[in-house]
Amino acid sequence: MDTVAAPPRSADWLRDDLGALEELTGHQVRSRYKRPGEPDVWPKADVILFAPVTANSLNSWALCLSSTFVVGVVAEGIGKRIPTVAMPCVNAAYAAHPQIDRSVETLRAAGVEVLYGENGFVPNPSGERNPYPWRAAVDRALQK
Structure with missing residues (x-):
């Protein structure tokens, strides 16, 4: 990292x-975004891991609504062709909303590897907390 x-x-x-x-x-x-004229303190990224991705961030990212720094970084990452792995963390109630699947498909079509569903994060029932599969997300990013 x-x-x-x-x-x-x-x-x-x-x-x-x-x-x-x-x-x-x-x-x-x-x-936060840097101020105009401030130097960028980060090196060029080889890979981006965005995890855990909330429903709000997932949908904002898919729609390129970069009102937060983090969503701005990953939105630009698509345009910069930086390999990106994302793993959402949404409960089953959010997952039932049709926009979640649309956002996942939009991001996958843009080249983002979204670890969600059968081969990634499986939503928990509302109110239930299972351990977040960090190791799977990190391992996949390290393979990029």
């Missing part, structure tokens, strides 16, 4: 761990 992007709320939740993540990766954890 070279860099970490976290939505602002997640960065806030992780605030006590941000220093350790930056030390581990050697790069600043980013949660």
Whole structure:
């Protein structure tokens, strides 16, 4: 792992761990767009792993609604042809919404490897929490 992007709320939740993540990766954890004129503190990406992807981020990404930094990074990644692996994390109630399948198909058609369904993340029943299959997501990204 070279860099970490976290939505602002997640960065806030992780605030006590941000220093350790930056030390581990050697790069600043980013949660917001850089200001005009500021240098880009990240190296060029060889691969992107976007996980866990919420229903909101999945649908925003598929529609190229990049109002958050994290969705902006992965939306640009498609255009830059950066190999990308994504693994959603949605419960069965969200998964039943027809937009989820449309978004997964849109992203797959754009070249994103979406680990969802039979060969990836299987939605949990609402209220049930099963361990997130991080190892499968990381292993697949490392194969890119």
